Amino acid sequence: MSSELKLTEEKTEDSVKIYLSGEVDIYTAQDLKEKLYGIIDSSRKDLVIDCKDLNYIDSTGLGIFVGTLKKARSYESKIYISNLKENIKKLFVITGLDKLFIIKE
């Protein structure tokens, strides 16, 4: 069984809201990387990543978030991560990424 991931974006005046739904693993990671990098490179705005329907992420996906954050900082933009499920928030804490990103409840 292959994993599935959906990404939808909503542009506002000063930010781009991204809704992630499904699973981020080695199978879906490349697609996520291309889309997130594409969005930050083209918009150069703050990103708000809504993870309400994100069920799973591994270190490959977290690495892509970090890569996106590096790009965002080069554009003096910020990344907000919202609605993390407890099992995913736990991974942010374990890896120390909760201190790198702006986590919103």
Next chain:
Amino acid sequence: MNAKNDIIELSLPFKADYAGTARLTASGVANRMGFDIETIEDIKVAISEVCSRLIKMGSASAASFKIVFVIGKDALLIRFECEDKSLKCIFSNADGELGVAIITALMDNVELCTSGKYLLSMSKTLKGKM
């Protein structure tokens, strides 16, 4: 762990398509043993981290790797095996840091570099049955 433990083996190709299959199997095994939902999630994540790492590294000589679930009375032992003996200490490079942090935090015992019999092993104890 003793000779009477049930053993379930899953052989997977070095393909990203099957990382989800490893998680589903882990979920079924851990659920059958009576682990709670949160712990099942932890086990799934730890297993998937190892699978991702192996799939990223690939193998020049082996078509697949094996995940062995040893179902003990009070613990689940998970071993990763591969015929390709050139695969050793798969998390030793710096880019494996996030994966190592996650696996060691989520599992009770983790042997990242074994003496050669297995690639890697990790275990989780059933709470309340220690």
